[in-house]
Amino acid sequence: MAEAQTKAPVDAIELEIMRASLEGIVLEMQNSLFRTGYSTIVRESQDASCAIMNAKGEVVAQHVVLPLHIGSFPACCNAVLEAYAGDIQEGDAWLINHPYQGGSPHAPDMAVITPAFFDGELIGFCASIAHKSDIGGPVPGSCSGQAREVFNEGLHLPAVRYQRGYQRNLEIERIIAANSRTPELVLGDIRGQLGSARLGEERLLELTKKFGRARTLSYFARLLELAETRMRAAIATWNDGRYEAERFVDDDGIEAGKPVRIHVVVEKKGDNITFDFSGSADQTRGPANIRPPVIRGACSYCLIALADPNTFVNSGLMNAFNIVVREGSVMNPRFPAPVNTYNPTVHALVEALFAALTDIVPQKARADGCGSRSIILGGRSTNTGKGYVQYEILGGGAGARATKDGMSGSSINQSNAKIAPIEIIESEFATRVQRFELIPDSGGAGQFRGGLGIRREYINLADARFSIRSTKHVIAPNGLRGGGKGRTGDITINPGREDEKHLPTRYADYPLKGNDTFRLDTPGGGGLGDAAKRDPASVLRDIEEGYVTPERALSDYKVVLRQSDKGYDIDEAATAKLRGAN
Incomplete structure (x- = not known):
């Protein structure tokens, strides 16, 4: 019956209204999530995404804050469909954060998924994925750069029912709270995600009443088809060929000084394109591994960036390309290989893709950027005795583009989180920000200059446990077409003092004392073209x-x-x- 309904006639004007309406619903879900966020990670940095999926778990609309989640949502929803086949009811809700049994990039990224019913029929799902401040594990923030297996990375939930008949499962909440250093923040953010999903359900049902079930499902199917068709049409205009490129991650956090190779071969012919990552390094002992759902999201991001940044984002995009990943590699590790500091690897993947695609889409060429990093401080408040986790995501310089300089002091590529305001950090945590500035000369020289990295220096007011997960402190961002490399990053404890110490790119659980300072310099972007030709x-x-x-x-x-x-x-x-x- 449902299959027949999806074949209802499609009106072009109504289709566009449906597309814009779905986009608006997801944006409203997103705004609700950010405004009800308990943690600074959700409320300030906006490390979360929302989506609407069809009854098969395919994304029909996603508001792109974190592009990788386009690959994660279907994998998480499929886990729910497999675990609860035949037992999905109105008023249900599920939690999942398992990178292997679901599709979360790492365990702190927890999905909340709810079903949407119309006249008793399942028509889709509303969902969000949001980073949690702490889900246990050996270090505050649950992102140890020295994790050796996923069991070092905190609490993992397969698809579990969180609500039945709109009633929360308090036992699950107690389990989560018992495994977190910041239970109020984690549960508050989960409940905010749940409210966001319920809002999405309400709006989706209103939309379905307006168009009717048959036409709504037809439009869902047509939007997926159009996304693939339009992406293939853009790909068909690009140069054919076979190109390869590679980039390296500084190390995996365990084998210091051993770069991790990310290699891709791109084959493009007509409207077909394949990304083969078989030449990448074997899976790593440390947490530099990534899973295929993340790779699909990264490839989708690159194609959107090269084709049309205004592309309507849905799962149809992932039907427009093929990926090849080797089991047992850093791109497709075997359980229980660690994955929690995955983002530096994804940046290397994205930059390898852009480098390989330079000759296929030369007008969209770009140099390498700063990658991504986060700093995490944890401890117990001297006032309340409660645990706290200060988790900040920081950008740097973007690579120069074919016709423009790179942006400075910004998140780049698939990392799209905001830098938390100083006023918020100082009002909620026992640190003070002494410096926050761009670093002169950190952008690679070129006809088009790389963006500048940032310097952020703090003084710590109380004993705390400090961790960092970063990249490009050893291997500099590459320039392109003769452009210079960007400046590398650095993390320094007590700069200028006798006890000055430089930490590696990834480090877990450094004991900071009260009155210690720490300074993070983030990398600049690579330049593009001959610097002597710059105006x-x-x-x-x-x-x-x-x-x-x-x-x-x-x-x-x-x-x-x-x-x-x-x-x-x-x-x-x-x-x-x-x-x-x-």
Whole structure:
């Protein structure tokens, strides 16, 4: 019956109304989630996504905050469908955060999924995935850079029923609370996710009443078809060929100094494109591994970025490409290989994809960016005795683009979380931010300059346990077409003091003392093109804005300056002579 209903006639105008309405519903779900968030991770950094899925678990609409979740939602929903086949009722809700039995990138990313019924028939699901401040494990924040198996990464839930008849399962809540250092925050965020999903259900039912069940399901199916068709049409306009590229992650957190290879072969012919990751490194001992649902999300992100950033996001996009992953590799590890500091690996994957696609879509070329990182402090409040977790996500410099400079001090690529405001951090946690600034000369030189990294320096007011998961502190972001590399990152404890210490890219559970300081420098983006071809006026503007120093203007960009009453002027004759000599 349902199959026949999906074949109802499709009206182009109504289809567009349906598309915009679904997008609006998901955005409303997202706003509800952020405004009811208990943790700074959800409320300020917005480390969460919402989606509407059809009855098969395919995403029909997602508001893109975190692009990877387009691969995670179907995998999580499929786990629910498999575990509860024949026993899905109105008023149900499920939790799942298991990277292997579901599709969460790592266990802190917990999904809340609810079914949507119309006239007694299941028509879809509403869901969100949101990062949790702490789900147990050996370190505050549950993201140990030295985890050796998933069991070191906190509480894992397969698909479990959280509600029946709209009544919460309090036993599950007690289990979660008992396994978290911040139970109030975790349960508050889960309940916010539940409220967001129920809001989505309500709006979806209103929409279904407006169009009728048959037409609604037809539009769901047609939107999936259109996403694939339009993506294939864009792919067909690109150059055919076979290209390969690789990038490296600094290390896996266990085998220090051993880079982790991410390799891709891209084969494109007509409207078909395949991404083969078989040449990537074997699965790692440390938590640098990623699972196939995450890879599908990353490939979807890259194709959207190259084809049309305004693409309507749904599972149809994942039908427009193929992936090949080798079992037992860093891209498809065997259980129980650790996965919790997955994001640096995904950045290397995305940049390898963009590098391989440079000759296929040359007009969208881009240099490497800063990757991603988070810092985590945990302890117990001296005022309340309760546990706290200060979890911050920090960006840096984006790589230069084919026609533009890279953005500075920003999250890049698939990492799309916001940097938490200083006022919030200082009001909720026992730290003070002493410096928050862009780092001059950190962007790679080029005709188009890489974006600048940031420096954020804190003083710690009480004893705490500190962890970092980062990347590109050893291997610098690559430039492109002759552009320079971006500056590498660094994490320093007590800079300038006798007890100064530099931590590795990934580190878990460093004991910070009261009055210790720590400074995070994030990488800059790579440059694109010959720096000697950069417009001297742009170099002068960079100097005036503090992005480039006069010394680097001369050495990197071959721009000769002279002092003036207003600061600097360009010596055009000397610049032309110097550039001509090179």
